[in-house]
Amino acid sequence: MNAFLYLIFTSGRNRLMTALRRVRSPRYAAALIVGGLYIWSFLLRPNSGATGISSLLGQPTEMIITVLLVVTLMGSWVFGSDTTALAFTQAELSLLFPAPLSRRALIGYKLTRAQIAVIINVLIWVFILRRGGTVLPAAMRAIAIWVLFSTLNLHRLGAALVRSAWREHGAAGSRRNRWSIVVFAAVALSLIASLIGARVELGAVHSTGEFFTVLGRVLSLPPASIGLYPFHLIVAPAFAQTPAGWERAILPATAMVIVHAVWVFRTDTAFEDAAIEASAERARRLDAIRARRSVGAIAPPRSAASTLRLASVGHPALAIFWKNMLCLRRTAQLRVFVGPVTMAIAIGAATSGAGMDLGAVLAIGALVLTGMLLLFGGRLIRNDLRHDMQHLPLIKSLPIPPGEIVIAEVASSALPMALVQMVFVAFAYVALLASHSNPFGGNVRLAMLLASPFALLAVNTAILTIQNATAVLFPAWVRLGPVVSVGVEALGQNLLATVATIFSLAIGLVVPMLAGWLVVTFTVSSQTRATQFGVLIVTASVVLAIETYGAMRLLGRALSRAEPLQTA
Amino acid sequence: MITVRDLTKLYGDFTAVRSISFHVGAGEILGMVGPNGAGKTTTLRCLGGIISPSSGSIAIAGHDMRDDAIAAKRALAFIPDEPHLFEYLSVEEHLRFIARLYGVADVETRMPKLLDELELSEKKRALPGELSRGMRQKLAIACGLLHEPSVLILDEPLTGLDPGGIRRMRETIAARAARGAAVILSSHLLNLVEELCTKLLVVRRGEYVAYGTIDEIIATHPELAGQSLEDVFLALTSDAKGGTAV
Numbered sequence: 003m004n005a006f007l008y009l010i011f012t013s014g015r016n017r018l019m020t021a022l023r024r025v026r027s028p029r030y031a032a033a034l035i036v037g038g039l040y041i042w043s044f045l046l047r048p049n050s051g052a053t054g055i056s057s058l059l060g061q062p063t064e065m066i067i068t069v070l071l072v073v074t075l076m077g078s079w080v081f082g083s084d085t086t087a088l089a090f091t092q093a094e095l096s097l098l099f100p101a102p103l104s105r106r107a108l109i110g111y112k113l114t115r116a117q118i119a120v121i122i123n124v125l126i127w128v129f130i131l132r133r134g135g136t137v138l139p140a141a142m143r144a145i146a147i148w149v150l151f152s153t154l155n156l157h158r159l160g161a162a163l164v165r166s167a168w169r170e171h172g173a174a175g176s177r178r179n180r181w182s183i184v185v186f187a188a189v190a191l192s193l194i195a196s197l198i199g200a201r202v203e204l205g206a207v208h209s210t211g212e213f214f215t216v217l218g219r220v221l222s223l224p225p226a227s228i229g230l231y232p233f234h235l236i237v238a239p240a241f242a243q244t245p246a247g248w249e250r251a252i253l254p255a256t257a258m259v260i261v262h263a264v265w266v267f268r269t270d271t272a273f274e275d276a277a278i279e280a281s282a283e284r285a286r287r288l289d290a291i292r293a294r295r296s297v298g299a300i301a302p303p304r305s306a307a308s309t310l311r312l313a314s315v316g317h318p319a320l321a322i323f324w325k326n327m328l329c330l331r332r333t334a335q336l337r338v339f340v341g342p343v344t345m346a347i348a349i350g351a352a353t354s355g356a357g358m359d360l361g362a363v364l365a366i367g368a369l370v371l372t373g374m375l376l377l378f379g380g381r382l383i384r385n386d387l388r389h390d391m392q393h394l395p396l397i398k399s400l401p402i403p404p405g406e407i408v409i410a411e412v413a414s415s416a417l418p419m420a421l422v423q424m425v426f427v428a429f430a431y432v433a434l435l436a437s438h439s440n441p442f443g444g445n446v447r448l449a450m451l452l453a454s455p456f457a458l459l460a461v462n463t464a465i466l467t468i469q470n471a472t473a474v475l476f477p478a479w480v481r482l483g484p485v486v487s488v489g490v491e492a493l494g495q496n497l498l499a500t501v502a503t504i505f506s507l508a509i510g511l512v513v514p515m516l517a518g519w520l521v522v523t524f525t526v527s528s529q530t531r532a533t534q535f536g537v538l539i540v541t542a543s544v545v546l547a548i549e550t551y552g553a554m555r556l557l558g559r560a561l562s563r564a565e566p567l568q569t570a
Numbered sequence: 571m572i573t574v575r576d577l578t579k580l581y582g583d584f585t586a587v588r589s590i591s592f593h594v595g596a597g598e599i600l601g602m603v604g605p606n607g608a609g610k611t612t613t614l615r616c617l618g619g620i621i622s623p624s625s626g627s628i629a630i631a632g633h634d635m636r637d638d639a640i641a642a643k644r645a646l647a648f649i650p651d652e653p654h655l656f657e658y659l660s661v662e663e664h665l666r667f668i669a670r671l672y673g674v675a676d677v678e679t680r681m682p683k684l685l686d687e688l689e690l691s692e693k694k695r696a697l698p699g700e701l702s703r704g705m706r707q708k709l710a711i712a713c714g715l716l717h718e719p720s721v722l723i724l725d726e727p728l729t730g731l732d733p734g735g736i737r738r739m740r741e742t743i744a745a746r747a748a749r750g751a752a753v754i755l756s757s758h759l760l761n762l763v764e765e766l767c768t769k770l771l772v773v774r775r776g777e778y779v780a781y782g783t784i785d786e787i788i789a790t791h792p793e794l795a796g797q798s799l800e801d802v803f804l805a806l807t808s809d810a811k812g813g814t815a816v
Contacts, residue, residue: 309660309663312666312667312670313670314666314669314670314673314674314675314676314677314678315670315673315675316670318670318671318672318673320670321667321670321671324667324670325656325658325659325663325667328658328659328663329656329658329659332658333658393654393656394620395615395618395620395648395650395654396654396655398618398619398620398621399618399619399620399643399648400643400671401640401641401643401644401671401672402640402671403640562622562639563622565620565621565622566615566620566621
């Protein structure tokens with residue numbers, strides 16, 4: 003067997019066996035049962051009829067996904083490539099790089115390894131879409147999604163390789179980067195031209211659904227369709243509704259995969275050639291690039307020149323919060339917010355098309371962004387126990403009660419996230435003041451504004467406690483560290499995890515909502531709707547916060563029992 | 571300062587440490603030696619409060635590690651063989667972080683001295699990623715020494731240090747013990763152990779096979795008299811079926 007395939011196969015088998023051996027622990031056994039039931043109900047449960055999922059496969063979604071694909075790929079080129087595409091583990095660096103292997107072989111290994119994640123996510127999406135009752139056979143859908151994800155993966159790797167080579171060439175490399183900007187600018191111009199041309203038609207729609215239908219049609223016509231053409235080729239098979247449509251689309255899409263594969267390997271060759279030209283520096287350059295790969299999974303911390311003050315005396319748990327704030331400040335990556343912001347803009351634009359004024363559009367966009375950050379924020383910022391479980395020996399040797407460590411760690415993610423969301427809620431409130439639309443009434447709006455800090459703090463803390471709990475309770479099954487899986491091909495896994503978190507939160511909200519309802523019924527039932535609303539939210543938030551506090555204390559006990567070997 | 575009674579650590583059916591007992595008083599340096607996999611690091615991690623013993627008791631500076639873990643941890647410093655550092659905190663920020671955790675009010679006075687002692691002054695704004703392996707180890711040591719612990723637990727502390735660094739570290743350990751700290755030093759560098767340690771704990775396969783001063787150990791194993799520490803170590807840790815477990 004090829005050494006790389008042997009490595010991949012035995013690593014995968016051993017990892018699986020190690021994970022399964024954990025099931026001997028009651029905690030892991032219970033998690034396996036719950037996880038199994040969850041996956042069965044979400045993916046495998048027999049279909050009870052057509053759901054709304056099949057409607058997602060229509061032309062509007064197809065074109066919008068194409069645009070999102072452009073935005074994703076543009077991010078790799080214009081704002082900096084996703085270096086996780088190039089990341090190797092320390093063991094790979096130590097054992098494979100000094101081995102007599104060409105860089106091409108290493109890249110081939112990297113691509114093969116990435117296929118594991120691609121295939122897992124293909125299966126997840128095939129099962130999700132199967133529930134929509136589409137007529138396309140599952141095998142065809144699987145191949146189409148594989149083509150899409152594989153192309154994306156190849157493109158990310160190619161972009162990272164090219165940008166690595168450019169960095170090696172300094173200013174000349176920066177000049178070369180202009181070409182990618184020019185290409186994506188041309189695509190953006192084609193989109194803008196189409197949208198301007200159709201502004202009257204888009205402005206005349208009366209509903210969000212109608213807006214997306216019109217938008218999809220506009221994007222499928224020139225000039226947008228010309229700019230989007232190569233990207234649409236990749237997406238088209240995944241959205242095919244019939245076997246005939248799939249057969250028409252799959253060949254060009256497969257060609258795109260092949261073109262990308264050739265490009266990735268040729269990029270490698272070009273780089274080697276460049277390195278040979280400067281033979282004296284060749285070894286140093288390769289080392290430099292390889293060194294960057296070693297930290298490719300996370301952004302290297304920025305300079306420690308500026309810091310935050312920390313008094314040497316005071317509550318020790320604040321030191322944990324302080325260090326995590328430094329981590330956030332030095333490792334925050336704006337690109338992780340591209341997805342939520344894009345979604346907020348899209349929905350804000352849809353609202354605009356539905357005839358609302360600018361104030362309402364801005365408010366809805368801000369509120370959508372708040373909601374997106376509430377749901378997905380915990381997956382974007384991980385400067386808490388999901389990161390620090392990697393430093394478990396150090397964390398456990400600190401003279402702080404474990405419960406307080408948990409509180410400080412969760413607060414490190416929850417507070418900044420809640421703060422950002424509060425700013426957006428306040429922005430939405432101000433924007434609505436300038437709007438003619440008044441869907442709730444001024445008093446309810448004010449009550450929402452005043453109650454939102456309680457709700458945002460409580461819900462963010464609850465969500466992040468759930469996510470930290472998975473790291474503390476199941477360190478052997480959870481990916482630890484600051485790595486943010488931003489690749490579209492990891493979307494399926496992220497979706498499963500997010501739905502599971504929301505489900506857990508929903509269970510946690512039962513008692514708080516009941517408490518809020520009781521308080522409103524027995525104390526302020528005769529008051530205005532705004533007062534009732536405010537009291538409901540504040541009461542539910544306080545009860546949720548108490549619940550979460552209890553959960554964090556319990557999590558502290560679990561942390562005190564956690565041992566470094568469990569994280570291996 | 572350090573009292574360990576019947577310390578046992580089980581991982582399922584596997585016994586990593588079996589019923590180890592010892593005491594290290596103020597100013598004493600206990601050398602813990604044994605072949606790889608003997609249970610040294612597991613024992614030290616139990617002492618550092620990182621893992622919980624399956625049975626037995628540990629008292630650090632009079633505080634029981636099970637019942638009063640925070641007070642016990644406040645009195646000790648655990649310096650592992652592999653430096654665990656936060657990659658986004660600079661050298662100076664690591665020390666400030668530790669100062670807050672341990673309530674070191676005079677950090678501004680202590681920090682420059684410590685940085686000088688460990689030759690880190692010029693690197694105080696550097697992130698761990700910018701430091702060599704030896705420098706990272708020195709930073710881990712600096713973090714351990716900042717709060718002037720009364721108990722020092724060192725697991726292969728010299729890994730990665732250059733000869734100059736090893737000499738200075740040796741002096742540092744001796745100086746801390748002279749000031750009254752109880753020190754446990756685990757190392758495969760037997761000459762270091764011989765030079766620094768006032769008594770030895772030899773472990774093999776999770777059990778102690780010898781404990782006491784070198785003279786006391788020789789007294790219980792007269793056949794080892796006149797041999798070097800290395801020969802004593804190899805004899806004590808040799809496999810019963812022949813050969814050594816080193």
